[in-house]
Amino acid sequence: MSYELNRIEELCRERGWSHYKLAKEMNDSANNISNLFRRTTTPSIVTLRRVCAAMGITMAEFYKRDGISTVLTENQKALLDHYNVLDSRSKDKAMAYIKGLADGRYDA
Structure with missing residues (x-):
């Protein structure tokens, strides 16, 4: 859950x-x-x-x-709003991409 x-x-x-x-x-x-x-x-x-x-x-x-x-910033709220409309597979992809950005594997 x-x-x-x-x-x-x-x-x-x-x-x-x-x-x-x-x-x-x-x-x-x-x-x-x-x-x-x-x-x-x-x-x-x-x-x-x-x-x-x-x-x-x-x-x-x-x-x-x-x-x-x-307390969320406006950008964080917008990110969550977009994330919440994704299907589970797209959510997994989005998380992998964000993690890659955070640890430097992807260029922004």
Whole structure:
């Protein structure tokens, strides 16, 4: 399961919410939320924003780890938006390319 789905589960547990309760708070159908977890794919940014709005948290709070808040630049947000629309094979290629840029194997 993706980090995002695990985090949604964690936040639901903290609130005592079921997937049904989350769906109601998001004004969504319980089927849509169930399908999200059944597919075990990374939710889109739009879906994550809706989850955050329902839970009354920001995206930075959603991605907060060990008390450290993650603040993204506009370029980082754009990169994630583009990444999230890719299929899994394209995501793997994008990660390999970015790693290659970071370690100097590819020219920018």
